[in-house]
Amino acid sequence: MPYLTIETNKKIKENQKNKILYEATDLISNILNKPKKWVMISIKDNISMCFDNTGEDTAYIELKSIKLDKEKCKFFLERLSNSIEENLNIKPERIYIHFIDLDPKMFGWNKKLFI
Helix, strand or coil, X not given: CCEEEEEECCCCCHHHHHXXXXXXXXXXXXXXXXXXXXXXXXXXXXXXXXXXXXXXXXXXXXXXXXXXXXXXXXXXXXXXXHHHHHXXXXXXXXXXEEEEEECHHHCEECCXXXX
């Protein structure tokens, strides 16, 4: 049940947004070793954001998943940063990435908790 959300002040064209959604699904599925059918991705672009007191292109990303391996976060960070830099041309020093390990007792789907 991974959920990746990408927020950026950059305006993204619809065709590019779709490409990013599908590539991000593949990436998250691969790095977390989860089936694509469980991966959810969202992109919020063209939002008001400021980082280091400038309006230059920036991004805030959250990756949430049940049993997110804290020992692999550095690997996840590198892969996600590379993907955002490649797809959106946002420098890694302008990206924050927040990893959140979800408690399966506190998350549900299809009227059931993940316990």
